[in-house]
Amino acid sequence: MDAAGSEVANECAQYAGHRQSGFITTQGGNLLCSKIIHLITDNQVKSQVSKVLHECERRMYKSVAFPAIGTGQAGLSSAKVADEMLDAVVEFARQKSVQHLQTIKIVIFQTNMLRDFYESMKKREDSDSSTTESESWLSMFKSFFWGRKQSSEKKKSMTLEKKVHLVTFQICGESQEKVDATESWIRKLILKEQFEDTISDEAIENFDETQFATLGDLQRRHHVTIEILDKLSPPQIKISGISRDVCSVSREVQEMVQKIKSTEEEHSKAELLYNLVEWRYLGSNDSFVAFDKLTNMQLEHAKIAKKPYLNVRIENKNYKVDLNTLRATDDQGKTKTLQRVKKDEGK
Numbered sequence: 017m018d019a020a021g022s023e024v025a026n027e028c029a030q031y032a033g034h035r036q037s038g039f040i041t042t043q044g045g046n047l048l049c050s051k052i053i054h055l056i057t058d059n060q061v062k063s064q065v066s067k068v069l070h071e072c073e074r075r076m077y078k079s080v081a082f083p084a085i086g087t088g089q090a091g092l093s094s095a096k097v098a099d100e101m102l103d104a105v106v107e108f109a110r111q112k113s114v115q116h117l118q119t120i121k122i123v124i125f126q127t128n129m130l131r132d133f134y135e136s137m138k139k140r141e142d143s144d145s146s147t148t149e150s151e152s153w154l155s156m157f158k159s160f161f162w163g164r165k166q167s168s169e170k171k172k173s174m175t176l177e178k179k180v181h182l183v184t185f186q187i188c189g190e191s192q193e194k195v196d197a198t199e200s201w202i203r204k205l206i207l208k209e210q211f212e213d214t215i216s217d218e219a220i221e222n223f224d225e226t227q228f229a230t231l232g233d234l235q236r237r238h239h240v241t242i243e244i245l246d247k248l249s250p251p252q253i254k255i256s257g258i259s260r261d262v263c264s265v266s267r268e269v270q271e272m273v274q275k276i277k278s279t280e281e282e283h284s285k286a287e288l289l290y291n292l293v294e295w296r297y298l299g300s301n302d303s304f305v306a307f308d309k310l311t312n313m314q315l316e317h318a319k320i321a322k323k324p325y326l327n328v329r330i331e332n333k334n335y336k337v338d339l340n341t342l343r344a345t346d347d348q349g350k351t352k353t354l355q356r357v358k359k360d361e362g363k
Contacts, residue, residue: 020045020052028054038067051077061085061097065104072117079119084129094129098136134288211259213266219276220244220251227272234265286313291359297330297344298353315339319356 024045031040040054053071055064064085072080085101086092105120124130185202189195223231228244231253235242240257242265253269255262286309295315296304307315311328318326319339326337328344330352335344342354 020047024052038064039071041071049081051075053080055085057086057090059086059090059092061092062100062104065101066108069104069108069117069120073114076116078116079121080117081121081123084122084124084126084133087129094126094132095136098129098133102133102136131292134292137288138285209258210256211262212254212256213262215253215255215266215269215273216248216250217273217277218250219273219280220253221246222276222280223272227276230272231269234268238265240265282310282313286310289313289316293359294357296355296357298355304355315356 024042027042028040031042038056038058040056042052042054044050044052053068055068058064065082068080068082082101084094084097086097087094101122108114108117122133124133185199187195187198187202189198223244231242231244234240238257238261240255240261243254243256245252245254255265255269257265290309290312293312293316295307295312297307299305306312307328307330315326315328315337318337324339326339328335328337330344330346333346335346335352337344337354342356344352344354346352
């Protein structure tokens with residue numbers, strides 16, 4: 017309240033007797049936001065977060081930032097608060113009526129709390145990502161935290177070259193009636209063999225030249241037409257042609273989409289884990305150098321799983337890490353010292 021300024025304090029005093037649904041909305045004051053929603057604490061974290069999210073959607077706000085509600089003077093455990101806040105976000109994200117709210121942020125300063133929120137998100141992912149139904153809301157849930165991509169963003173639009181091979185039928189018959197009947201039969205036969213499949217997924221937006229080159233190759237080899245509808249939300253890939261070819265190409269495209277989604281999820285988990293623990297190796301100038309975030313996650317997961325060894329790349333060389341002694345050895349027998357540092361150490 018002190019940071020927001022006296023005008024916000026006066027506004028709170030003015031609306032104190034008129035609070036609705038357990039909160040008061042004021043101007044942003046000196047803070048870098050347009051509005052502040054002040055909650056009346058009742059220890060019902062999930063309910064309060066849900067009310068705020070629906071209020072933001074009703075007022076057509078695009079983003080909202082929460083503190084870890086109830087972990088201060090209310091004394092609630094950060095693990096319980098993490099579960100309840102994320103429960104509220106999940107239920108909100110599942111609603112198809114959400115149109116305006118695009119980004120939800122939970123601001124956490126204490127590293128131990130960050131670990132609880134990370135574990136809560138990881139728990140949901142592990143338990144829910146096995147089902148097809150959950151994948152749609154899980155990706156929606158993540159999009160709120162990482163921010164949805166705006167349709168107004170300038171991106172390179174890719175178009176695949178379409179090559180149409182014409183076939184000409186010359187029909188001769190005893191009468192015009194028989195010619196017309198044969199033409200109708202041929203048309204029906206062609207239409208019967210035609211098939212169209214559409215794949216819709218946010219991950220298509222992240223296709224680059226490599227994926228588009230693969231799509232072009234699939235189009236040429238299987239004699240299908242592939243149309244990329246990247247202006248839609250979510251983007252779509254439409255495949256049309258003879259049914260057996262369309263089904264074959266569709267499977268390959270779905271595998272491409274899944275590979276991109278898996279890569280994005282790995283990077284997201286690596287980013288979260290990097291905020292908790294950092295693995296380093298002793299560099300050539302006797303100072304420790306941090307591993308890249310994916311290797312950092314692989315090392316941490318190997319340690320948690322109590323694996324004795326893990327193969328990694330350090331400075332473009334292969335090393336075998338002994339996770340008990342924290343020493344890495346290359347193919348020539350040269351060793352490097354490793355270090356594992358928790359981000360909350362010394363705080």
